[in-house]
Amino acid sequence: MTTKNILVVCGTSVATSTVVKEALKEKLPERGLDIGTIAKAKATEAPGKVSSGNFDLIVTTTQLNEDKFDIPVIHTTAFMTGIGQDEVLDDIAAALED
Secondary structure (H helix, E strand, C coil): CCCEEEEEEECCCCHHHHHHHHHHHHHCHHHCCCEEEEEEEECCCHHHHHCCCCCCEEEECCCCCHHHCCCCEEECCHHHHCCCHHHHHHHHHHHHHC
16 A cells, blocks of 8 residues: 555645644544645645645645646545535545545
């Protein structure tokens, strides 16, 4: 199994991205995924960070121009609301397994 790296993006890279990062660190290994790095970034920093080639997926709580990225982008607020969290985790797992 290949280790996967995730970039978590929010507007300021402070509160919301921290909530998402911690939830992913807890929940994704339970789904059998080998997660390496889960990094945070502001929306304005995302293109530069992704261009490094170090990330396999973006999970964002803010709008991004998805056409600028050559990796999957999943937009969600489920980790803040708790609504639909399992479905989003399924989507993340599927994106990382491709």
